Amino acid sequence: MWWWVAIAAAAIVLLAAVLLSNVRVLVKYYREGENDEIDASLKALFGLVKLRYKVPTVELKPWLSGIRLKVAQQESSDALPELDFAREEIERFIRRVRKLVVHMKNYKQFFAGTLQHVHVEELRWETRFGLGDAAETGVTGGVVWGLKSAALGFASRWVALERRPAMQVTPVFNKPTFRTDVLVRTRIRVFRILLIGTMLLVRIFRRRGGWIVWFRILFGRAPDNRPA
Numbered sequence: 114m115w116w117w118v119a120i121a122a123a124a125i126v127l128l129a130a131v132l133l134s135n136v137r138v139l140v141k142y143y144r145e146g147e148n149d150e151i152d153a154s155l156k157a158l159f160g161l162v163k164l165r166y167k168v169p170t171v172e173l174k175p176w177l178s179g180i181r182l183k184v185a186q187q188e189s190s191d192a193l194p195e196l197d198f199a200r201e202e203i204e205r206f207i208r209r210v211r212k213l214v215v216h217m218k219n220y221k222q223f224f225a226g227t228l229q230h231v232h233v234e235e236l237r238w239e240t241r242f243g244l245g246d247a248a249e250t251g252v253t254g255g256v257v258w259g260l261k262s263a264a265l266g267f268a269s270r271w272v273a274l275e276r277r278p279a280m281q282v283t284p285v286f287n288k289p290t291f292r293t294d295v296l297v298r299t300r301i302r303v304f305r306i307l308l309i310g311t312m313l314l315v316r317i318f319r320r321r322g323g324w325i326v327w328f329r330i331l332f333g334r335a336p337d338n339r340p341a
Contacts, residue, residue: 131158131303132302132303132304132307133302133303133304134157134158134159134302134303135157135300135301135302135303136155136156136157136300136301136302136303136306137155137156137157137234137298137299137300138153138154138155138298138299138300139152139153139154139155139296139297139298139299140152140153140295140296140297140299141153141294141295141296141297142293142294142295142296143292143293143294143295144291144292144293145291145292145293146291146292149168150167150168151167151168152165152166152167152168153165153166153167154166157303158303209330212326212330213326213327213330216317216320216322216323216326216327217313217316217317217320217323218315218316218317218319218320218323219316220316223312223313223316225271226312227309228271228272229271229272229273230273230301230302230305230309231272231273231299231300231301232272232273232275232299232300232301233268233272233273233274233275233297233298233299234275234276234298234299234300235276235296235297235298236265236268236274236278236279236296236297236298237278237279237280237294237295237296238261238265238278238279238280238281238293238294238295238296239279239280239281239283239293239294239295240257240261240281240282240283240292240293240294241283241285241290241291241292241293242254242257242282242283242284242285242290242291242292242293243284243285243286243287243288243289243290243291244289245288245289247286247287250284250285250286251284251286253284254282254284257282258280258282261280261282262280265278265280272299
């Protein structure tokens with residue numbers, strides 16, 4: 114029967130390896146002039162799971178009307194589908210998210226505790242800009258540095274930064290221009306995700322009527338309360 118012991122030991126080692134493995138997320142954001150691009154990728158289970166999505170353009174329609182996105186999955190060369198989000202849809206989505214959040218027990222502590230387990234392996238934020246006037250560009254450069262420092266200081270209170278963030282501000286004094294590049298590389302262990310999911314369920318059920326609200330919003334209908 115020794116082979117059963119070997120199989121059980123191998124299964125335990127494999128399970129431990131999976132639980133201790135990392136889910137890595139890489140997000141890149143680029144903006145130049147009126148052009149935007151977001152590139153997000155996820156890797157898990159030692160690279161066996163890979164996902165990647167691109168949003169090449171974010172076109173703000175008359176801003177009260179809504180947002181139009183063009184989304185490309187992976188490296189597809191097909192025409193980009195357009196996703197239109199009317200203002201009413203965006204407002205409805207925000208209301209639903211708020212409703213989900215408030216129907217959790219101690220939601221502020223939950224989010225703060227969750228973010229503490231997110232490790233930022235790399236953070237780069239580069240900005241190149243010019244206003245056409247050298248004096249105005251120089252003054253604005255100092256303001257941009259201040260805003261970046263404040264934003265990174267705020268972020269460091271919530272997530273674990275594994276290395277010093279790389280920031281760069283490059284003034285262009287001879288012409289109007291704007292370009293910014295942001296890269297964020299994060300990781301979180303699989304067992305942490307499972308614990309977070311478990312704690313989320315606990316907090317939902319501890320809030321009076323919380324599971325009913327979550328069920329209705331996520332599944333679009335009321336739960337069946339009839340006895341089995």
